[in-house]
Amino acid sequence: MTVKVHPMPSMPLLGDPPPWNEAAPPPPPEQVGRSVLGNAVNLYGARPANALVIGGVHGDESEAIFLAHLLLSAGCPAPIIPCLNPDGALLRQRWNRNNVDLNRNLPTPDWQPEALNPRYPPGAAPASEPETRALLAALERVKPSTVLSLHSYKESFIEIERPEAELSGALNAAVKEYAQAAGIERRQSIGYPTPGALGAHGRDNGLLVLTYELERGASHGELQPLLQPLLKLIAALEAERFRG
Ligand SMILES: [Zn+2]
Numbered sequence: 001m002t003v004k005v006h007p008m009p010s011m012p013l014l015g016d017p018p019p020w021n022e023a024a025p026p027p028p029p030e031q032v033g034r035s036v037l038g039n040a041v042n043l044y045g046a047r048p049a050n051a052l053v054i055g056g057v058h059g060d061e062s063e064a065i066f067l068a069h070l071l072l073s074a075g076c077p078a079p080i081i082p083c084l085n086p087d088g089a090l091l092r093q094r095w096n097r098n099n100v101d102l103n104r105n106l107p108t109p110d111w112q113p114e115a116l117n118p119r120y121p122p123g124a125a126p127a128s129e130p131e132t133r134a135l136l137a138a139l140e141r142v143k144p145s146t147v148l149s150l151h152s153y154k155e156s157f158i159e160i161e162r163p164e165a166e167l168s169g170a171l172n173a174a175v176k177e178y179a180q181a182a183g184i185e186r187r188q189s190i191g192y193p194t195p196g197a198l199g200a201h202g203r204d205n206g207l208l209v210l211t212y213e214l215e216r217g218a219s220h221g222e223l224q225p226l227l228q229p230l231l232k233l234i235a236a237l238e239a240e241r242f243r244g
Contacts, residue, residue: 026044026072026073027044027045029042029043029044029046030042030043030044030046030141031043032046032081032134032135032137032138032141033130033131033133033134033135033137034130034134035085035086035087035096035097035130035131035134036087036096036097036098036129036130036131037086037087037090037097039086039087039090040086041081041083041084041086041130041131041134041135042081042082042083043079043080043081043138043141043142044072044076044079044080044081044082045076045078045079045080046079046138046141046142047079047142048141048142048143049078049079049142049143049144049238050078050144050145050146050237050238050239050240050241050242051077051078051079051144051145051146051147051148051234051237051238052078052079052080052081052138052139052142052144052146052147052148053068053071053076053078053079053080053081053147053148053149053150053234054068054080054081054084054135054138054147054148054149054150054198055067055068055069055080055081055082055083055084055149055150056068056081056082056083056084056085056086056088056089056150057084057085057102057103057149057151057198058085058088058094058095058101058102058103058151058152059085059086059087059088059089059090059091059092059093059094059095059096060088060089060092060093060094061094061150061151061152061214061216062089062092062152063152063214063215063216063217063218063223064150064151064152064212064214065082065083065089065150066220066223067150067214067223067226067227067230068080068081068082068083068150069082069083070223070224070227071227071230071231071234074227074231075231076231076234077231077234077235077238078144078148078234078237078238079138079142079144081134081135081138084102084131084134084135085102085131087131088102094119095121096129096131098123098129099121100121100122100123100128100129101119101120101121101122101123102129102131102132102135103120103194103196103197103198104120104121104122104123104194104195104196104197105122105123105126105127105128105129105132105196106126106127106132106135106136106196106197106198106200106201107126107127107136107196107201108126108195108196108197108200108201108203108204109200109204110193110195110196110200111126111195111196111200112195112196113125116192116193116195120194122195122196123196126196135198139207144207145206145207145208145241145242145243145244146207146208146209146210146237146242147198147202147207147208147209147210148210148212148233148234148237149198149209149210149211149212150212150214151211151212151213151214152213152214152215152216152217152218153213153214153215153216154215154216155213155215156182156184156213156214156215156218157184157185157186157187157213158175158178158179158184158185158186158187158210158211158212158213159186159187159188159189159190159199159210159211159212159213160175160186160187160188160208160209160210160211161188161189161199161202161203161209162188162208162244163188166244167208167242168240168242170236170239170240171208171236171237171240171242174232174233174236174237175210175233177229177232177233178229178230178232178233181226181229182226182229190211198211199211206243206244207242207244208242208244210237214226
């Protein structure tokens with residue numbers, strides 16, 4: 001059996017290639033940056049929009065990268081970067097090639113040079129990493145009010161730092177409907193400080209950030225049923241401009 005490799009530069013090596021829809025291939029990407037190793041960081045559906053979807057901030061979270069590629073192939077209703085950290089995906093590591101945790105490298109008021117935990121090295125300076133700058137370029141290009149970032153963790157939940165009162169009834173309802181469909185909780189905190197993370201960047205810039213932790217180790221077959229509910233949630237995020 002021959003394995004077809006999709007000619008997308010940021011496509012990570014996956015056990016099972018996503019079911020690409022050849023009748024409706026993804027739109028051509030806009031390259032928003034390059035990784036340390038020179039791999040493209042691609043933004044698909046690039047345009048000013050209310051929502052931006054990101055996968056693969058952490059290279060070893062293949063669940064998130066896989067689901068992001070499924071969203072892309074299904075016609076994601078918002079611009080999407082399926083894999084922000086292509087080097088990490090190729091190397092199967094959380095960090096980028098410089099061993100920096102990209103979700104601690106954003107320019108935020110709380111950024112600090114010391115790693116709170118050896119697992120979270122923040123880099124030499126805020127936005128020292130090319131992948132972080134690619135994300136900032138994508139935010140500048142899309143100017144979203146809401147960002148959905150896909151990750152994976154030992155338990156699955158969706159984290160929104162903002163209280164329900166700050167979201168519209170429609171957004172709260174869409175999140176609730178998704179959480180029920182996926183059988184997960186909505187949380188307001190991940191439970192530990194995350195300086196330099198996207199959530200902190202969002203707080204500082206009036207962005208609504210949804211951090212979705214998929215279940216670590218979920219198979220492609222277990223992730224597939226999330227696709228339709230997640231497309232619906234993203235359509236709801238894209239339908240209105242969050243004003244925080
Ligand atoms: Zn992660």
